[in-house]
Amino acid sequence: MTLVVQPGISPAVSVGADAAALAAGEASLRVYELAGDVLSLGRYHLLPSAPSGTRVLLHRRHSGGRATAFGDGFIGLALTLPHRSALVSAEPLALAPAQVMNRCVRGILEALKAAGVAAFYPGRDFITVDRRPIGLVSFEVGPTGALLFEAILANRRDFGLLPALLDEVDREGIVAAEMLAAEDTTSLARLGRALSLDDVATLVRCGYEQGFGLSFDVAPAPAPAPVDEGRWLEQRSVRPHLDRRGTTRTQLGHLEARFALDGAQIAELMLAGDFIANSPAIEALERELSGCVARSPAIDEVVQRVFAQPENFVLGIGPLETIGETILRGVPT
Known part of the structure; x- marks a missing residue:
């Protein structure tokens, strides 16, 4: 299984990397940072009509789920597997869809535990500490059956940044997002456990090795699949004829x-x-x-x-x- 670490990349490069991994359908783990202030949309969100010149970048994940803050101060993880049950079985449909994230998140929980953070996965799409979100998780299964499990960890900033990002790029309120106040969220920094990208990669690698008996080979980032970023973002956008x-x-x-x-x-x-x-x-x-x-x-x-x-x-x-x-x-x- 390959491990790729990517600091400071663009949303387009990240989307292309995941597209290539899904197409290959091979086991890999990518740990990365997006540069700048980023609003991360789920696959099925409508695209906001961001004003020209905004500093906030838009990112559309391959997986669904909530809109969230991303970019500087956050760390992304992308686990690709041949099928949705590959962590526990050779049978692709051994896990029910509702069980998939429960299994995939365990390597991250072990990593946070090793970092001295008592994190919990209560179900649905958040990783929490004392009931405050510190991570967001989701997944996609593509046409070939390959799995992409995605996670975003709040490292030096927290998900309470979301309202400010939406204020800048979604003044029309197209994205109906749940607003989390800073006091209702947390981060590794606020817990006194801020980590470098390499530290997170090492801890998550060990979490999956110990939890599932996997072994990793560190590899350079493969060439991302070519992605028309504008078309990818606009796949879900307001269409006036849908009245x-x-x-x-x-x-x-x-x-x-x-x-x-x-x-x-x-x-x-x-x-x-x-x-x-x-x-x-x-x-x-x-x-x-x-x-x-x-x-x-x-x-x-x-x-x-x-x-x-x-x-x-x-x-x-x-x-x-x-x-x-x-x-x-x-x-x-």
């Missing part, structure tokens, strides 16, 4: 459905928000809902059919019926 909108408050934040109607049918639909899902499932769901009658039984039948496939999942929204309920909130009565 119907429904929203639901969920476990991780919000689920939003933007769509257009053609009579009684959904002509086109885009889901957005804070959920975690494998991207092929969301692509299939949006495609199959286009042309569907905008009524509960028909929508629910499509949703159930897509997620009946064992490789597909969506986390952080509660029951699958939430998707249909969200869409119907945007249908005129």
